[in-house]
Amino acid sequence: MKILVCVSKTPDTTSKIAFKNANTQFDDAGVQWIINPYDEWFALVRAIEIKEKDPGTIIHLVTVGAADCDPIIRKALALGGDEAFRINADSNDSYYIAAQIAELAKQNQYDLIFTGKEAIDYNSAAIGGMIAELVDLPYISLATQFELNANTATITRELEGGEEIAEVVLPLVVSCQKGIAEQRIPNMRGIMAARTKPLNILEPIAIDTLTSIVNFELPAPKAGCKMVAADNVPELIRLLHEEAKAF
Amino acid sequence: MSVLIVLDQSDNQIKKSAFEILSYGSQIAAQMGISAEALVMGTVHDDLAALGKYGVTKVHQVNNETLNHVDGQLYAKTIEAVVSLTSATVIVFSQTHTGKSVASRVAARLKAGFVAGAAGLPNTDNGFIIRKTVFSGKAFANISIHTTIKVIALNPNSVTTLLTNGTATVNQLNLTVDSSKIKITAVNKITGEIPLTEADIVVSGGRGLKGPENWGVLLDLAKVLGAATACSRPVGDAHWRPHHEHVGQTGVQVAPNLYIALGISGAIQHLAGVNRSKIMVVINKDPEAPFFKAADYGIVGDLFEIVPQMTAEIKKLKGEKSI
Numbered sequence: 001m002k003i004l005v006c007v008s009k010t011p012d013t014t015s016k017i018a019f020k021n022a023n024t025q026f027d028d029a030g031v032q033w034i035i036n037p038y039d040e041w042f043a044l045v046r047a048i049e050i051k052e053k054d055p056g057t058i059i060h061l062v063t064v065g066a067a068d069c070d071p072i073i074r075k076a077l078a079l080g081g082d083e084a085f086r087i088n089a090d091s092n093d094s095y096y097i098a099a100q101i102a103e104l105a106k107q108n109q110y111d112l113i114f115t116g117k118e119a120i121d122y123n124s125a126a127i128g129g130m131i132a133e134l135v136d137l138p139y140i141s142l143a144t145q146f147e148l149n150a151n152t153a154t155i156t157r158e159l160e161g162g163e164e165i166a167e168v169v170l171p172l173v174v175s176c177q178k179g180i181a182e183q184r185i186p187n188m189r190g191i192m193a194a195r196t197k198p199l200n201i202l203e204p205i206a207i208d209t210l211t212s213i214v215n216f217e218l219p220a221p222k223a224g225c226k227m228v229a230a231d232n233v234p235e236l237i238r239l240l241h242e243e244a245k246a247f
Numbered sequence: 248m249s250v251l252i253v254l255d256q257s258d259n260q261i262k263k264s265a266f267e268i269l270s271y272g273s274q275i276a277a278q279m280g281i282s283a284e285a286l287v288m289g290t291v292h293d294d295l296a297a298l299g300k301y302g303v304t305k306v307h308q309v310n311n312e313t314l315n316h317v318d319g320q321l322y323a324k325t326i327e328a329v330v331s332l333t334s335a336t337v338i339v340f341s342q343t344h345t346g347k348s349v350a351s352r353v354a355a356r357l358k359a360g361f362v363a364g365a366a367g368l369p370n371t372d373n374g375f376i377i378r379k380t381v382f383s384g385k386a387f388a389n390i391s392i393h394t395t396i397k398v399i400a401l402n403p404n405s406v407t408t409l410l411t412n413g414t415a416t417v418n419q420l421n422l423t424v425d426s427s428k429i430k431i432t433a434v435n436k437i438t439g440e441i442p443l444t445e446a447d448i449v450v451s452g453g454r455g456l457k458g459p460e461n462w463g464v465l466l467d468l469a470k471v472l473g474a475a476t477a478c479s480r481p482v483g484d485a486h487w488r489p490h491h492e493h494v495g496q497t498g499v500q501v502a503p504n505l506y507i508a509l510g511i512s513g514a515i516q517h518l519a520g521v522n523r524s525k526i527m528v529v530i531n532k533d534p535e536a537p538f539f540k541a542a543d544y545g546i547v548g549d550l551f552e553i554v555p556q557m558t559a560e561i562k563k564l565k566g567e568k569s570i
């Protein structure tokens with residue numbers, strides 16, 4: 001079994017979101033970078049669990065990003081995984097990123113490609129579907145459970161107001177979310193082992209960038225919270241009904 | 248040239264999110280001076296001509312049973328065929344579960360620039376620039392799409408649905424569809440509940456409710472409001488409420504008209520899943536709870552005293568109206 005896990009670098013969930021250079025760039029002053037939580041907690045951990053059951057499994061990690069991604073990919077290696085690839089390019093365009101990963105996937109013929117549900121910075125939930133299209137594989141998004149039986153995966157995926165259980169023969173692409181695995185923390189042995197695991201730097205292939213960020217905006221500040229006294233509940237309901245027209 | 252609006256369906260019915268993008272796509276078409284057309288895949292029992300009231304002039308249907316279940320691989324090929332038939336230059340989806348598994352594939356297949364999570368109409372004065380939410384609703388980015396064909400997935404509840412008095416012509420398309428590589432073995436709908444992502448009103452509870460046995464006050468309030476119920480992550484993790492109710496950065500993202508938070512502190516990761524709600528109301532006994540900074544209305548007090556009064560008050564209001 002050969003698994004590719006896609007990981008991306010995102011600001012920590014508590015980061016203050018600010019911009020610089022006339023709002024054209026994310027201001028990363030003081031920002032702590034982490035592995036996108038969906039990639040670490042769910043995609044990577046589920047891959048590690050598969051390897052624990054079937055030790056012959058090989059896990060590759062890939063990130064498309066500049067050298068400042070190395071610490072997070074090292075951390076991902078410390079959690080588990082055998083070999084990492086960093087495709088040395090800095091882009092926000094989903095197609096560009098997916099095409100780079102698809103190229104690696106074509107060369108290595110993975111049985112499974114795992115992504116997170118979405119990256120918490122640009123929230124597109126796009127890369128998995130794009131990779132699947134570019135390598136012509138089935139894609140199951142928003143998986144909450146994943147079981148393997150020889151060459152067949154049984155996957156539960158979330159729908160609006162329910163869930164669907166599907167059987168798919170490998171290879172395929174899956175986007176992972178809560179439920180599929182339980183978060184774990186790297187141990188000392190993993191951290192030591194990660195130092196000797198290969199982190200390969202690949203140069204990107206030539207791909208057009210189809211979109212670009214013009215600038216960023218912060219939402220207009222709220223007018224402030226209108227406080228109602230605890231002994232005046234009818235006033236709250238009146239405001240919601242008449243002023244906010246909320247129901 | 249046209250704007251092609253791809254509609255979500257399930258259980259042979261067009262989904263609520265589709266009406267919003269019909270109107271949205273029609274507004275884009277009007278802005279660009281091109282036609283607005285819709286695509287329905289699979290069997291649906293709705294009156295398709297009536298969708299004209301949202302501004303589309305044509306509704307194409309590929310009435311093939313294989314398409315009743317969403318398989319992005321088959322959907323992308325089908326959509327590609329309809330795109331060339333309609334000379335579509337803008338393809339619109341809803342950023343729902345279906346949208347998420349299909350729109351990105353279509354964009355990659357057509358090598359079309361893609362903006363997922365769009366928050367409003369594009370600016371087409373000079374190029375094609377569209378606003379999307381980023382950093383889990385904490386900011387917006389304006390994205391320029393450089394390709395001739397553009398693919399957009401609109402966040403639900405982002406634009407006002409406008410009605411016209413038009414009707415649409417319905418065009419049945421006979422396209423061959425491959426067999427699916429995805430075998431659906433079960434579909435489990437949560438019955439009797441309002442789907443969280445489609446609800447206009449959401450009532451949500453946090454650790455302040457103290458335990459699962461106390462959820463009655465919240466459920467009563469949700470019931471009089473016809474609201475869906477949600478919870479904070481620790482509540483889901485402790486199995487006080489089912490997993491699928493957990494909202495936030497790592498849970499479900501919602502954008503209802505009204506979000507009522509009971510006994511939730513308002514941690515940044517919680518807000519990341521609910522900050523696109525139009526109106527937020529907080530009941531919390533701690534005046535320092537961070538949620539008050541994000542909310543529109545609030546009461547500092549004990550939820551166990553306040554919530555039953557809210558329920559009674561709303562009942563009274565609704566009762567009076569129906570007389």
Ligand SMILES: Cc1cc2nc3c(=O)[nH]c(=O)nc-3n(C[C@H](O)[C@H](O)[C@H](O)COP(=O)(O)OP(=O)(O)OC[C@H]3O[C@@H](n4cnc5c(N)ncnc54)[C@H](O)[C@@H]3O)c2cc1C
Pocket residue numbers: 013037452453454455456478479480481482493494495496497498509510511512513514515516517520530531532533536548549550551
């Ligand atoms: C990476 C990461 C991701 C996360 N993702 C999520 C996520 O997706 N969703 C999420 O919700 N959290 C998430 N969290 C957790 C988040 O940081 C908070 O811990 C969590 O939201 C707190 O839940 P809570 O508000 O229910 O509980 P608490 O923070 O314990 O708040 C309980 C509140 O109830 C109030 N209260 C108590 N009794 C009463 C009463 N009788 N009447 C009125 N008010 C009362 C208290 O004053 C308090 O403000 C995440 C954390 C991390 C690190």
Ligand SMILES: Nc1ncnc2c1ncn2[C@@H]1O[C@H](COP(=O)(O)O)[C@@H](O)[C@H]1O
Pocket residue numbers: 006007008009036038039043062063064065094097114115116117118119120122123124125126127128
């Ligand atoms: N730069 C990147 N390098 C590798 N994987 C990525 C990158 N960006 C996103 N991904 C993967 O694609 C998933 C969805 O990201 P997105 O489509 O950007 O929301 C993430 O959870 C990652 O698994």
